[in-house]
Amino acid sequence: MRSQCLSLLALSGGTLFDDVFGRSLLVYDKTVRRRRAVLALLVVLSLILLTAYFGEAPSGGLHSVQRDFLTVVSPIQDGANKALKPVRNLFGWFGSTLKAKSQNAELRKQLDKLRAEYTANQVNEHSYRELLKIDHLDHELSIADYTPVTASVTYQSPNIWYSIITIDKGSSSGVRVNDPVVSGEALIGKVTEVVPDAAQVSLITDSAVEVTAKISATGTIGMVQPEVGAPGKLLMQYLYPASSAAPLPGDYVVTSGTVASHGVSLYPKGIPLGQVTSVNEQSGFTSVQVSPLADLHNLEFVQVLTFSAGSRAAALNSVAANLSPAHPTGSEEEEAQNGEQLASTGGGG
Amino acid sequence: MSARVGYSQRARSGAAQAGSAWLPGSLVWRVALLSVVVVFVQISVVSEVPVFGVSIDLSPLLVAFVGLLCGSTMGAVSGFCVGLLIDLALMQTLGVTSLVFTIVGYWAGRLRELRDPQAALTPLFVGAAAATAAAVGYSIVEFLLGVDAPVSLELLREIVIGVLVDTAVALPFWALVRRCLVGALPDDPRRRRRRAYTTGGLSPLSRSRRADR
Numbered sequence: 001m002r003s004q005c006l007s008l009l010a011l012s013g014g015t016l017f018d019d020v021f022g023r024s025l026l027v028y029d030k031t032v033r034r035r036r037a038v039l040a041l042l043v044v045l046s047l048i049l050l051t052a053y054f055g056e057a058p059s060g061g062l063h064s065v066q067r068d069f070l071t072v073v074s075p076i077q078d079g080a081n082k083a084l085k086p087v088r089n090l091f092g093w094f095g096s097t098l099k100a101k102s103q104n105a106e107l108r109k110q111l112d113k114l115r116a117e118y119t120a121n122q123v124n125e126h127s128y129r130e131l132l133k134i135d136h137l138d139h140e141l142s143i144a145d146y147t148p149v150t151a152s153v154t155y156q157s158p159n160i161w162y163s164i165i166t167i168d169k170g171s172s173s174g175v176r177v178n179d180p181v182v183s184g185e186a187l188i189g190k191v192t193e194v195v196p197d198a199a200q201v202s203l204i205t206d207s208a209v210e211v212t213a214k215i216s217a218t219g220t221i222g223m224v225q226p227e228v229g230a231p232g233k234l235l236m237q238y239l240y241p242a243s244s245a246a247p248l249p250g251d252y253v254v255t256s257g258t259v260a261s262h263g264v265s266l267y268p269k270g271i272p273l274g275q276v277t278s279v280n281e282q283s284g285f286t287s288v289q290v291s292p293l294a295d296l297h298n299l300e301f302v303q304v305l306t307f308s309a310g311s312r313a314a315a316l317n318s319v320a321a322n323l324s325p326a327h328p329t330g331s332e333e334e335e336a337q338n339g340e341q342l343a344s345t346g347g348g349g
Numbered sequence: 350m351s352a353r354v355g356y357s358q359r360a361r362s363g364a365a366q367a368g369s370a371w372l373p374g375s376l377v378w379r380v381a382l383l384s385v386v387v388v389f390v391q392i393s394v395v396s397e398v399p400v401f402g403v404s405i406d407l408s409p410l411l412v413a414f415v416g417l418l419c420g421s422t423m424g425a426v427s428g429f430c431v432g433l434l435i436d437l438a439l440m441q442t443l444g445v446t447s448l449v450f451t452i453v454g455y456w457a458g459r460l461r462e463l464r465d466p467q468a469a470l471t472p473l474f475v476g477a478a479a480a481t482a483a484a485v486g487y488s489i490v491e492f493l494l495g496v497d498a499p500v501s502l503e504l505l506r507e508i509v510i511g512v513l514v515d516t517a518v519a520l521p522f523w524a525l526v527r528r529c530l531v532g533a534l535p536d537d538p539r540r541r542r543r544r545a546y547t548t549g550g551l552s553p554l555s556r557s558r559r560a561d562r
Contacts, residue, residue: 038422042429042451049433050444054494062443069437077393077438084394091398156396157439159406159487164439193440200440232402233503297399 067195070166074198077154078168092298146268146305148182149173153299154198163206163226164192165299172196174306180255180267183302186293187211187255187273191304199304203296204273205232211267212258215276215288217251224253224273224290232297234274234290246286251276253290268305376533380415380423383529384431387411392438403511405518406480408435412450413457413479414472414526418534421458428454442494449486453479476519480512 053062151173155166169175171194179191181201189209193200202209205226213236214221220238227235236253253276257269274290307314387407396404412431416424432447457475460466488508 035422039425039451039455042425043448046429046432046444046448046451048444050442050448050490050494053443066437066440066443070440073438076389080389080393084390088394088397091394153397155392155439156404157392157441159439159441162439162441164441166439297402297404298397300397 063193067193070193070198070200071195074154074166074168074170074195077166077198081152081154081168145311146180146307147174148303149175149306150301150303151175151199152301156299163189163203163232163296165189165201165203165302167199167201167302167304168197169304170195170197170199173304174308175199175304176306178266179307180271180305181302182271182305183294183299185272187267187271188292188294188296188299188302190267201302201304204234204292205296211273212256213253213273214256215247215251216254216272218247220247221256221258222287227289232292233277234292235287236276236290237287247276247279247288249276249278252293253288373533373535376419376423376530376535379530379533380419380427381430383526384411384415384427384434388431388434388438392435400514401510403507403514405514406483406511407515407518407522408432408446409450409453409479409483410476410515410519410522411526412454413475414523415530416454416457416459417461417472417475418527418530419458421455421462424454424456424458425451426454428452445487445490445494448490449483452486453482456482472523473516473519476523477512477516480515480519484508484511 049062053060056062149169151167151169153165154168157164167181175191175194177191177194180187181189181191187204189201189203189206191199192202192208204211204224207226209226211224212221213224215236222236222238224234224236227233252272253274255267255269255271255273257267272293274292276288277291278289280287280289391407395407398404408431412424412428415427419427428450429447432445432450433443435441435446436443457479460475485508488504
């Protein structure tokens with residue numbers, strides 16, 4: 001019917017159908033064409049955006065547009081965040097109350113255990129510092145070499161595919177790309193984009209972030225990355241098994257203070273980031289599952305560890321950032337070699 | 350056969366009416382304002398309140414409900430704009446959310462244009478379907494882009510809980526969206542039906558009884 005009408009319409013130059021049904025049909029066809037055209041246009045536009053964004057460098061045009069957008073809306077974000085804080089606190093209060101009871105008993109047990117460990121560690125630390133001074137080795141980069149900038153979280157991605165937050169401090173407060181970000185005493189991520197009054201932080205559970213870390217109890221160094229297919233969980237794969245002692249669930253994982261590849265963030269040594277939850281041994285290669293220490297779903301304030309130009313932290317970060325991709329300390333080749341070595345020795349740790 | 354022709358003509362007539370009111374200005378403004386407010390509230394407040402370990406995501410619900418109230422074209426356009434706004438604000442890969450939400454909005458709009466569902470629980474099912482479609486669509490696009498995250502039980506669990514949580518808030522959120530947009534809708538089916546019955550018109554049942562007499 002429709003094709004007949006259209007063919008007749010074509011023959012008569014569009015003047016044949018003056019009756020009500022014909023006019024309605026013409027309007028209907030026009031509506032259908034317009035609807036399909038809008039859908040096709042939007043889908044094509046999305047695909048073009050997707051392809052262009054995915055293919056361009058972080059300094060490209062679309063990334064710049066995103067940064068400009070963030071610059072413009074960051075004051076609005078800040079205002080909205082402050083205005084809606086009571087609402088968020090109200091909902092957060094319900095959730096926290098439900099969780100608090102179950103956490104209370106567990107935390108009390110942990111507190112008793114940690115108090116004992118802390119006392120023992122204080123004695124050991126004193127001896128350790130004395131030994132370092134004697135051997136002139138006390139020039140390691142530590143968290144004290146950084147200037148923490150406290151920022152409040154304005155946005156958090158609702159998507160399980162992105163673990164990113166936006167904070168209300170940017171380059172005007174000294175925040176730079178790759179600066180480590182902590183919450184409380186735990187590492188939560190690093191700065192990945194900066195505009196004058198805001199910055200984007202990729203959390204340690206984001207696929208773009210990897211941290212060179214070690215298990216505090218055994219000294220085993222490895223790479224901590226998000227566990228594939230398990231949102232919110234981390235996986236530490238061993239690179240350098242320092243001791244034969246196997247890690248146990250409950251052991252703490254801290255930053256090692258080293259970088260394993262070109263252009264990554266140099267996290268200060270000794271920042272805790274998670275706790276071992278299980279040990280996996282598959283095909284002779286040991287890895288541990290790590291649960292982040294910070295509650296990454298409920299971040300309100302964070303601290304960005306910034307450094308001033310000319311400081312020791314700046315110098316070391318500059319060295320780390322300028323490592324040649326061809327011959328880095330832990331290049332892919334070397335990692336592959338380490339992997340082979342681990343494989344040949346039956347898996348480290 | 351006659352029933353099919355009748356339905357087809359009704360649908361075409363409805364579509365023609367919707368087409369004649371090509372994106373009314375007041376409706377566009379209301380949808381734009383609602384979208385901006387919902388996106389800002391979503392990423393400033395709602396995302397930061399975990400429920401059973403996941404965040405409520407109002408954005409696919411918004412897009413689906415706009416489509417359900419305003420038709421496929423408005424649904425697709427609002428889906429694209431809401432997706433773009435989210436991608437820009439959260440510095441995500443541009444185009445991913447737009448693509449998924451465009452399809453969700455269009456689908457919801459087509460549902461309204463073809464079926465015109467009037468059941469009270471329709472928004473619940475549409476919300477659940479929209480949340481599922483958004484989560485699955487997003488996962489597919491991310492897989493195609495090469496994100497190293499194969500399907501695991503944990504990922505599926507997060508998606509399922511997310512869909513359930515979104516479904517739980519679908520009805521109150523539908524009431525909110527409908528309240529915001531109802532004054533600017535060109536042809537509100539409920540208002541149209543109520544007007545027909547209360548201004549002297551007879552319901553189909555009364556009409557058939559009168560004919561029998």
